[in-house]
Amino acid sequence: MTGTTEFAGRVALVTGAASGIGASAARWLDAQGIEELVLVDIDRPALDRLGLACKARPFGGDVSDPSLWKLLEREVPRIDYAVLNAGIASNGEITDLDITAWRKTLSVNLDGMFLSLRTALRAMKKAESGAVVLTASVSGIKAAAGTAAYSASKAATIQLAKVAAAEAARYGVRVNAIAPGGVDTGIWDRAEWFAPL
Template sequence: MTGNSEFAGCIALVTGAAAGIGASAARWLDAQGIGELVLVDIDRPALDRLGLSCKVHPFGGDVTDPSLWKLLEREVPRIDYAVLNAGIASNGEITDLDITAWRKTLSVNLDGMFLSLRTALRAMKRANRGAVVLTASVSGIKAAAGTAAYSASKAATIQLAKVAAAEAARYGVRVNAIAPGGVDTGIWDRAEWFAPLIEQHGGRAEALAAMAKDATPLGRFASADEVAAQIGFLLSDAAATITGTCLVSDGGVSL
């Protein structure tokens, strides 16, 4: 990418950057010529394996820890773009859901989102410019049994993005959310019920394809790279008048 890119010389924050959508977003920004990337993930060593060409400032830590964000604010005074993606998945029906599990999901997905958003907006307010994308989910739009904690956290993320957009517009900062449906990331591999599906269908790709055929009108899940490109659009000047929206990228699940 040439130095004429709108991202050239800029600094972008990406949370949950070690894998999945976060890693793809970091690679997308790198390919667009971003000047520096500030990467945050609980898996600190994985950040070094992303193979990025730009300058990288890796931070290992829990996004729910306020001290992590105090440190980052001291060491990274400037942020031009932010992809706030860190989160965890969970399941369980309300009657069976333990309060500890509920609080863990809400803590990572919502408290962590608030803390990272606050840090990004503080830096952008000083510069009177910036763009932020929060990773939500179609689960925050369409109800599904067994997803109470996750769905509540993602619905709150969408509303948080709207409130932030209303507050930040006066200092030239845009804030949007993206709500993917099924995405081919490692999150599936950590689900106990996924291994039997792989065995049943004869492979991981085959299992995901079967799930997507049943679950989405388009009959396919997204790749992490596709979602990263959509996030990139929301960050870019092509979306200069878009703020406070939630881009639903779910293959038609919410229709």
């Protein structure tokens, strides 16, 4: 463990932590000496397999479920950092896209982002400090056929981050969004049209 004083004694929330970008973020924070990681993923058993050295508090559940966040707010009063990364992929041209698939993607990727962001910001507002990173996507900026639901959710995530940054600045909290390009993670295993960079 390399460790830095910036992360000593701090608590970080990571959603979508069981795999891909979320798992990488959790392992990186662990290597930097974070004291505690609050890990959220629908695949609860996979959180135990991350092999972290720090204290880890795993929560299994769907990020779009408000009851998950009510539980977390009761049990985790302090959050210094948050990597809000949970999401799902979907594909289909608009003319063929089923409303159920559309709503599922928006529910997880946008409702889940809102709920996790709200939880993190409530904790950080009390402390008057903190930093949040939301995982958006280049798909939220650049149009690609067949990605309507996913792209709409990620464009909304970018705007949500901007609004949150404007609101949170007055109590000393930074909010940013990242917009990765193609990353070969498990989220894309079922997307035949996806070609990693």
